[in-house]
């Protein structure tokens with residue numbers, strides 16, 4: 144079976160926006176429709192759309208009162224945006240280590256990294272797998288911390304039966320082109336906290352007085368009044384465009400299918416890797432549902448390098464795959480740098496031993512295939528590569 148990533152549904156919504164000539168009066172109101180539908184999908188009160196899934200986190204942190212002098216605990220195995228957002232908010236990222244089997248942030252390590260400056264935690268559902276959120280929320284309650292889920296890579300994943308995105312105080316999603324649902328670029332924050340949602344919206348929309356938790360647009364009557372006080376706070380312009388919202392709405396309506404396809408691709412890989420004791424998949428604990436943004440294996444043999452494995456895999460028809468990002472604190476933008484006079488971590492090797500031992504060995508196999516034949520072909524390449532090196 145062949146499937147399409149973008150269908151006539153998305154095209155029709157985009158046309159609707161264009162036909163409305165971006166006029167509020169003719170109104171396609173795609174941003175509002177997308178936000179309402181997104182909130183409904185997750186069963187939450189508020190969804191606020193953004194230009195991307197980095198601005199989302201900047202806004203959510205700032206709205207939660209995180210700023211200069213504060214520390215935010217983050218994992219090092221993630222895309223650097225998680226930490227960039229902390230810096231954008233004027234705060235300092237503090238890196239806690241990951242769990243050796245799930246590769247998500249380790250609650251015990253979070254506990255060890257709390258100081259009197261800690262204000263927030265950003266657990267990341269890395270590769271589509273939820274972190275262990277119950278102990279993280281316990282820690283947050285004990286220390287009065289704000290928990291922002293970074294779910295850029297996890298749509299419709301579950302943790303002990305609950306939807307990922309509804310576990311912390313707020314959650315951030317990305318619609319960047321590699322994600323489960325996409326509008327090329329884009330993002331969303333969800334929360335049930337009305338005050339927080341109001342502040343997130345104002346931050347996202349230039350501090351306009353008239354926007355709010357469930358009000359993305361300003362009405363004309365108010366804004367035409369010369370005495371109207373427009374801006375009640377400093378804000379960024381992080382608004383999603385109507386065209387992006389149109390694509391995202393079409394994708395959202397197909398989200399269960401889009402996620403199921405990724406999970407299907409993952410199942411093909413899982414079958415291929417069965418019985419191989421030197422490739423270790425990301426552990427999915429009982430009661431979790433993995434959304435499989437990618438299917439990731441750890442190469443546990445020292446006589447084969449990551450590059451050897453990749454070369455053979457490509458030779459056998461596999462699509463070139465990514466390794467994991469460098470750990471954030473070892474990226475040139477971070478390594479050896481000091482971002483605040485109160486920074487106590489040295490951003491050098493040695494900070495997070497589990498993550499440092501894991502990251503160079505990770506093989507991130509793509510799951511965004513829209514044909515089962517392609518999924519089979521990739522799984523076959525994996526099986527042949529394993530056989531080549533000896534199962």
Ligand SMILES: Cc1ncc(COP(=O)(O)O)c(C=O)c1O
Pocket residue numbers: 194195196197198221222224225267293295296317318319328329330
């Ligand atoms: C874990 C994670 N967080 C944040 C982001 C940032 O999202 P965006 O590219 O939409 O800014 C991404 C991906 O791009 C990501 O994978």
